[in-house]
Amino acid sequence: MPAHNDQNTILVAEHEVHGIRTGVQAWLERRREVAGTRRRPQDKAMAVREATGASLMLDMGAAPDPDLVGRPSGQPLKPLIVLDRPYAPCASDVPDLKPLRLTELRMETHHRGFYLEARRISPVVSLTVRSWIIAQDEDGEVERLEVYLHTGVDDGNILESASGFFIKEPYLTINREGHTVLRIDHPTDLIAYEPHGEAYDDYPGPSRADSPNEDSAGTEDVILWLKGKGNAALKQRDLHSALTLYSNALATSSDSRGAVLSSLTNAILRNRAHVNLLTGRFEQAKMDALASLAAAPDEMDKHLNATAYFRAGCAAYRLRQFEEATRLFTELQRLTPDDTQADLYLLRIAMRLKEQATGLYGFGRLRSKYRGAAELVDAADYVVQTVVRHSAGKGRGCFAKHDLATGSVVICEKAFCVARPCCGQVRTALTYDTRDDQIRAFPVGLVKVLAEKLAKNPSCIAKIMELVGGRSKDTGMPVVDTFRLHDIVRYNAFAVPQSDGQSKEASTGLWRHAAMINHSCIPNIEPEFIGDLIIFRATRPIKAGEEVLHCYDATRDYNTRRTALKTTWDFECSCVLCMAESADDLEVRKRREELANKADDFVQRMSIPAKRLAIVKARRFMKAINATYHEGRYVGLPRTAAKAIEAWLAAAIA
Numbered sequence: 001m002p003a004h005n006d007q008n009t010i011l012v013a014e015h016e017v018h019g020i021r022t023g024v025q026a027w028l029e030r031r032r033e034v035a036g037t038r039r040r041p042q043d044k045a046m047a048v049r050e051a052t053g054a055s056l057m058l059d060m061g062a063a064p065d066p067d068l069v070g071r072p073s074g075q076p077l078k079p080l081i082v083l084d085r086p087y088a089p090c091a092s093d094v095p096d097l098k099p100l101r102l103t104e105l106r107m108e109t110h111h112r113g114f115y116l117e118a119r120r121i122s123p124v125v126s127l128t129v130r131s132w133i134i135a136q137d138e139d140g141e142v143e144r145l146e147v148y149l150h151t152g153v154d155d156g157n158i159l160e161s162a163s164g165f166f167i168k169e170p171y172l173t174i175n176r177e178g179h180t181v182l183r184i185d186h187p188t189d190l191i192a193y194e195p196h197g198e199a200y201d202d203y204p205g206p207s208r209a210d211s212p213n214e215d216s217a218g219t220e221d222v223i224l225w226l227k228g229k230g231n232a233a234l235k236q237r238d239l240h241s242a243l244t245l246y247s248n249a250l251a252t253s254s255d256s257r258g259a260v261l262s263s264l265t266n267a268i269l270r271n272r273a274h275v276n277l278l279t280g281r282f283e284q285a286k287m288d289a290l291a292s293l294a295a296a297p298d299e300m301d302k303h304l305n306a307t308a309y310f311r312a313g314c315a316a317y318r319l320r321q322f323e324e325a326t327r328l329f330t331e332l333q334r335l336t337p338d339d340t341q342a343d344l345y346l347l348r349i350a351m352r353l354k355e356q357a358t359g360l361y362g363f364g365r366l367r368s369k370y371r372g373a374a375e376l377v378d379a380a381d382y383v384v385q386t387v388v389r390h391s392a393g394k395g396r397g398c399f400a401k402h403d404l405a406t407g408s409v410v411i412c413e414k415a416f417c418v419a420r421p422c423c424g425q426v427r428t429a430l431t432y433d434t435r436d437d438q439i440r441a442f443p444v445g446l447v448k449v450l451a452e453k454l455a456k457n458p459s460c461i462a463k464i465m466e467l468v469g470g471r472s473k474d475t476g477m478p479v480v481d482t483f484r485l486h487d488i489v490r491y492n493a494f495a496v497p498q499s500d501g502q503s504k505e506a507s508t509g510l511w512r513h514a515a516m517i518n519h520s521c522i523p524n525i526e527p528e529f530i531g532d533l534i535i536f537r538a539t540r541p542i543k544a545g546e547e548v549l550h551c552y553d554a555t556r557d558y559n560t561r562r563t564a565l566k567t568t569w570d571f572e573c574s575c576v577l578c579m580a581e582s583a584d585d586l587e588v589r590k591r592r593e594e595l596a597n598k599a600d601d602f603v604q605r606m607s608i609p610a611k612r613l614a615i616v617k618a619r620r621f622m623k624a625i626n627a628t629y630h631e632g633r634y635v636g637l638p639r640t641a642a643k644a645i646e647a648w649l650a651a652a653i654a
């Protein structure tokens with residue numbers, strides 16, 4: 001993560017690294033041994049008993065979470081996630097796949113082109129980075145179903161949200177504790193549904209099978225009943241159920257033969273638009289609201305259309321489609337000229353459009369309004385000063401379109417998504433990536449937030465997949481690929497410095513345009529954060545056509561910095577400072593670092609105003625540090641080791 005990533009640094013003791021590696025290697029070996037063999041049947045009663053027991057023990061806090069690994073020196077336990085052999089998510093819809101039974105599954109096999117239908121028959125066991133249940137197929141065979149990391153749906157757990165599931169292209173493997181499991185890594189591979197007929201169990205009218213397709217009055221009753229249940233769920237803020245019930249009602253209405261139910265259907269679409277807005281499904285919210293508009297409205301319909309325009313306008317605003325939001329709120333204004341809601345929104349949109357075009361934000365006002373870490377700021381993006389194009393040896397880069405003065409705003413962008421401490425979204429895990437054998441402290445909380453946002457707004461997937469670490473090939477269907485998201489976060493996320501000093505772990509976020517900025521150890525722009533707004537300002541004059549560069553890792557020591565750039569971002573920096581430092585003798589670099597550390601210590605201890613003797617000592621430090629720099633090679637380059645003592649001296653003699 002560029003900038004400020006030190007808060008996420010976790011020191012892993014050598015013996016612990018060894019323990020993790022050995023354990024994981026043994027697990028991989030076990031999996032290799034069983035690859036391709038037939039699945040062994042499970043004892044149903046025993047499996048359910050085990051899940052019930054595990055769930056109870058966890059609820060009582062009486063069982064350790066097997067996902068957590070021990071920390072040295074009293075640091076809190078951290079979850080360990082093993083990233084092994086990434087595989088692609090299923091890119092087909094369930095009807096395009098062939099059904100499969102549990103008895104047909106083979107170990108360590110991705111059953112491409114197939115799906116499995118199963119019901120939950122146990123309580124949900126919720127661990128730190130995964131949840132599991134016992135699932136049963138229609139033959140009565142059972143297996144553990146484990147969902148990794150992406151268990152959340154509308155503030156609940158996907159495994160709790162329904163009792164029936166479609167598992168697309170099931171993958172049968174062994175987990176780290178040795179249990180055979182159906183493993184879900186990609187959120188789009190698990191489809192939760194209410195088994196057929198289940199939502200109608202307490203329907204008071206004639207049985208559904210008897211009526212709807214034959215009789216439009218019967219169908220209308222079912223739809224009205226589902227709508228009523230949806231409204232009741234909405235009232236109780238059970239948004240996931242409300243969404244399912246409205247969707248079932250709409251499916252029933254589209255199933256019915258020739259029944260003219262348009263006003264009822266429109267009402268459900270309007271309600272579903274509201275729930276979609278509340279749950280962050282903005283694309284679907286806009287579609288529902290627009291689909292609910294009456295074509296030839298009477299006076300009553302006009303009022304209902306106004307509600308639809310309001311919901312569609314809010315969704316467009318949240319999707320940052322400000323021009324479209326203007327059009328929708330203008331329609332609302334036309335329908336309800338006495339209502340001030342549209343006027344207020346149109347004013348807000350006008351502010352966003354101005355920010356977008358001019359970069360004039362009123363930063364003072366924003367700073368005083370948004371003080372918490374990664375708070376969600378109501379602001380537009382200002383990215384018109386730069387253009388993205390090829391940068392030699394670095395992939396794409398961001399280049400200035402015009403001359404930019406020191407201190408001017410180069411880019412100001414609102415996060416695509418952030419993991420926020422206030423919502424409990426900040427979570428750091430240890431990841432062991434078997435692809436490069438590295439153990440890293442990793443912001444898995446951000447991967448979760450990103451996956452959920454993409455699953456709810458699939459049209460954003462393609463744009464995110466364009467970032468480094470994403471997929472280059474189009475699969476034809478918007479799917480959420482967890483492994484890709486992990487790499488995207490690794491290469492492109494920023495850590496947000498904490499402004500409240502409260503949170504133990506740093507917030508992290510993803511900014512799409514800022515993710516195009518390359519690194520230099522001598523940057524020309526510097527980031528600042530207001531909530532989830534990232535603001536890059538020029539630190540020196542930048543010429544039109546020049547690449548804008550910021551510093552991903554400002555560690556002074558050359559070797560440490562080089563290792564960090566390689567380990568996290570997978571490149572070797574060849575900026576002029578790195579070139580000069582790489583030509584230094586190893587001994588010289590070592591001596592310089594020792595002197596710089598002593599000078600740092602001196603600066604920490606010596607207050608200003610300072611005694612003459614202290615100033616003399618500081619000058620000596622300066623001289624000694626400067627002597628480690630080769631006069632010819634460092635012309636015009638920053639002498640980073642002398643920075644702190646130089647600043648102290650300037651203040652002391654001022």
Ligand SMILES: C[S@@+](CC[C@H](N)C(=O)[O-])C[C@H]1O[C@@H](n2cnc3c(N)ncnc32)[C@H](O)[C@@H]1O
Nearest residue numbers: 394395396468491492515516517518519569571
């Ligand atoms: C946040 S992205 C920057 C945009 C990226 N160049 C692109 O094409 O989308 C970070 C990645 O850019 C590349 N990169 C950034 N700075 C670089 C540099 N100074 N030299 C070489 N590659 C660099 C590395 O591949 C790194 O993982």
